[in-house]
Amino acid sequence: MTSRTASRQAAQRRPTRRPLVEFSFDNAKKVPRRDLYIRFAFGAGISTAASVIAILLGFQVGGLLLAFPAILPATLTLIEQEESEVKAVEDDVGSVLGATSLAAFAALAWWLLRIAGPAVALPVACVGWLVSSLLLYAGLRAVFGEGRR
Amino acid sequence: MLKDAVTTAIQAIAGGTLVVAFALLGEVIRPKRLAGLFSAAPSIAIAGLAVTVVAAGALPASRTAFTMMLGAAGFVAFSATVRLLLRPLHAVLASMVGCLVWIVVAVGGYLLAFG
Numbered sequence: 494m495t496s497r498t499a500s501r502q503a504a505q506r507r508p509t510r511r512p513l514v515e516f517s518f519d520n521a522k523k524v525p526r527r528d529l530y531i532r533f534a535f536g537a538g539i540s541t542a543a544s545v546i547a548i549l550l551g552f553q554v555g556g557l558l559l560a561f562p563a564i565l566p567a568t569l570t571l572i573e574q575e576e577s578e579v580k581a582v583e584d585d586v587g588s589v590l591g592a593t594s595l596a597a598f599a600a601l602a603w604w605l606l607r608i609a610g611p612a613v614a615l616p617v618a619c620v621g622w623l624v625s626s627l628l629l630y631a632g633l634r635a636v637f638g639e640g641r642r
Numbered sequence: 643m644l645k646d647a648v649t650t651a652i653q654a655i656a657g658g659t660l661v662v663a664f665a666l667l668g669e670v671i672r673p674k675r676l677a678g679l680f681s682a683a684p685s686i687a688i689a690g691l692a693v694t695v696v697a698a699g700a701l702p703a704s705r706t707a708f709t710m711m712l713g714a715a716g717f718v719a720f721s722a723t724v725r726l727l728l729r730p731l732h733a734v735l736a737s738m739v740g741c742l743v744w745i746v747v748a749v750g751g752y753l754l755a756f757g
Contacts, residue, residue, distance in 0.1 A: 514671060514672070514676060515671070515672040515673075516670050516671060516672075517670060517672060518670055520669045520670055521666045521669050521670050523669075524665075524666065524669050529662050529665070529666075532658075532661050532662050532665045533658040533659070533661065533662050534658070535658075535661065536657045536658040536659075536660065536661025536662065536685060536686060537654040537655065537657055537658030537661075538654075539657065539686055540653045540654045540656070540657025540658065540686050540689055540690060541650055541653070541654040541657075543653070543657075543686065543690050544646075544649060544650040544653045544654070544690070544693070545650060547690075547694070547706065548646050548649075548650070552694065552698070552702045552703075552705045552706045552709075553705050553706065553708070553709045553752075553756065554709070554752070555690070555706060555709075556690075556705065556706035556707060556708065556709030556710040556712075556713065557709050557710070557712060557713040557716075557748050557749065557752060558686075558690075558713065559684075559686055559687040559690045559691070559706065559707075559710040559713060560684075560687065560710050560711075560712075560713030560714040560716065560717045560748070561686070561713060561716075561717070561744065561748075562682070562717050562720045562721070562737075562740065562741070562744060563657075563661060563685075563686055564661050564664075564665060564681060564685075565681045565682065565720070565721070565724070565737070566733070566734070566737035566738075566740070566741070568665065568668075568681050569681075569724065569728070569733040569736075569737060570733040570734055570737070572733075573728075573732065573733040578728065578729065578732075580674050581728060581733055582725065582728050582729070583673070583674040583675045583678060584668075584674055584675070584677065584678035584681060585678060585681075585721055585724050585725045585728060586675050586678060586725060587674070587675045587676060587677060587678020587679045587680075587681065587682075588678045588679070588681040588682040588721045589682075589718060589721040589722055589725065590678075590679055590682075591678065591679040591680065591681060591682025591683060592682040592714060592717035592718045592720070592721050593714075593718055594679075594682070595682055595684055595687070595710075595713075595714040595717055596711050596714035596715060596718070598684045598687065598710075598714075599687070599707050599708070599710035599711040599713075599714050600707075600711055602687075602691060602703075602704070602707035602710070603704050603707035603708045603710075603711070606691075606695075606700045606701070606703050606704035606707060607700070607701070607704050610700055611691075611692075611695040611700050611703065614700075615688065615691060615692060615695075618684070618707075619684065619688065622683070622684055626679045627679075630675070630676055630679060633675070634675075
């Protein structure tokens with residue numbers, strides 16, 4: 494066996510390293526409009542409920558609904574029907590991390606709205622959510638691998 | 643009354659639009675697990691807090707964000723429950739059980755803290 498053949502075979506055996514994140518903008522174009530209308534309806538419905546409850550029962554009670562899993566049931570159902578159950582499970586694992594970071598978002602917003610005002614509080618809380626989510630994802634990926642694409 | 647109706651309508655439109663925007667972001671990104679982060683993005687929270695700030699001020703919005711932490715704890719419990727039940731029960735039934743778990747954690751936590 495020549496050294497060139499041996500190195501080619503070694504390269505084939507080596508697992509291909511995929512990028513951390515891939516963006517496929519064509520996927521967004523393929524989303525059926527019906528799915529987007531469903532998600533809009535869920536989002537608008539929960540926002541309406543949060544607003545009405547805040548008006549009737551106070552801001553504190555309304556705040557609970559700001560972290561209601563509004564679109565996740567619809568998203569999981571659509572993924573399960575149109576793609577696969579395995580992909581729905583993968584999406585749900587990601588949502589556990591996102592939901593954990595939602596608590597960080599709320600804590601930052603609560604603290605900064607008092608001391609720094611809304612112009613600082615809301616953007617910083619959003620960045621906090623993103624950073625926390627990505628750190629949790631990186632930790633999960635380091636321990637358990639990247640999961641399905 | 644009219645102000646409340648306008649506030650609710652703006653919050654509904656903003657919430658729905660942000661939900662769709664984050665959903666599209668989730669479609670664009672791979673792996674699926676990373677895309678799943680955006681299923682729990684603060685879409686409704688951004689709309690709700692922004693409208694509350696404009697309509698009532700920063701302190702009421704801060705109180706809203708405080709109880710949102712309990713809602714977020716419920717969301718984590720929801721997602722963990724659905725993760726366990728998705729294979730045996732499928733998405734619709736698993737989500738219904740998850741919503742019950744959200745109510746128990748979020749509303750139960752609220753009643754324990756403020757009731």
